[in-house]
Amino acid sequence: MSLRDINKKKVAVIVQARMGSTRLPGKVLMDLTGKDTVLGYLLKRLAKCRRADKIIVATTTNVKDDALEKWLIGKGCLFFRGSESNCINRYYAAAKKFGIDIIVRITSDCPLVVPEIVDEMIKYYLDNDRQIDYLSNRQFTNFPEGLDTEIFTMKMLEDALKYAVLKEEFEHINHYFLKRPSQYKIRYYNHTEGIDYSRFKLSIDSAEDIEKTRKLFAKKKLSLEFTFKNLLKVLKDEK
Numbered sequence: 753m754s755l756r757d758i759n760k761k762k763v764a765v766i767v768q769a770r771m772g773s774t775r776l777p778g779k780v781l782m783d784l785t786g787k788d789t790v791l792g793y794l795l796k797r798l799a800k801c802r803r804a805d806k807i808i809v810a811t812t813t814n815v816k817d818d819a820l821e822k823w824l825i826g827k828g829c830l831f832f833r834g835s836e837s838n839c840i841n842r843y844y845a846a847a848k849k850f851g852i853d854i855i856v857r858i859t860s861d862c863p864l865v866v867p868e869i870v871d872e873m874i875k876y877y878l879d880n881d882r883q884i885d886y887l888s889n890r891q892f893t894n895f896p897e898g899l900d901t902e903i904f905t906m907k908m909l910e911d912a913l914k915y916a917v918l919k920e921e922f923e924h925i926n927h928y929f930l931k932r933p934s935q936y937k938i939r940y941y942n943h944t945e946g947i948d949y950s951r952f953k954l955s956i957d958s959a960e961d962i963e964k965t966r967k968l969f970a971k972k973k974l975s976l977e978f979t980f981k982n983l984l985k986v987l988k989d990e991k
Contacts, residue, residue, distance in 0.1 A: 761853040764806040769860035771816040775957050780860045793863050800867040803874040810846040812836035838922045844909045857902040861955045866980045877903045885936040886929045894942045898954025
């Protein structure tokens with residue numbers, strides 16, 4: 753093993769998932785494509801990421817997630833169960849268990865996340881790690897809402913674990929970082945396709961959202977193996 757291999761930072765996508773969604777309980781295991789559940793489709797797509805060393809699901813110790821654990825075991829997925837209310841602790845413990853240096857945070861309500869975009873963002877982050885602490889395509893970007901990808905370091909999670917005090921910071925990990933722009937180098941990632949697609953909502957929060965996503969595949973003929981350009985073409989044709 754070369755010195756370069758020894759020094760290589762370990763990157764993992766950690767998917768935040770639970771059965772106890774307030775707006776649509778159990779949505780992660782609801783059918784999305786006729787073949788895959790919401791979470792199953794997301795994980796199948798993320799498995800195509802070339803720059804992530806591991807794909808890990810971070811769920812909770814709530815008894816409601818026993819069914820999710822059983823499903824994950826059946827699929828052979830890596831997973832961790834931790835605090836339901838303290839997402840910082842859950843992510844930190846998951847990353848520590850698997851020896852992760854760089855965390856790519858994706859939530860299970862975003863099943864249309866595009867593997868090529870995740871890979872692009874990981875490369876950009878690693879190539880510019882001295883200029884970037886936190887990278888996101890969620891806020892202030894031209895991506896559709898629902899392709900949400902955030903990247904940050906284990907050290908930042910350690911900071912948040914030590915110093916976060918607000919309930920919203922524990923519930924929404926990015927709040928801790930975004931409220932400290934003088935402490936962390938925050939950057940936003942945009943695509944280069946020339947059109948702002950941020951008006952489109954592709955995340956799943958309701959039964960209507962699931963049905964809308966199913967129609968993208970069934971009626972709009974979006975391939976289950978869609979590329980980013982495939983998706984933009986379908987969105988461009990939306991009235």
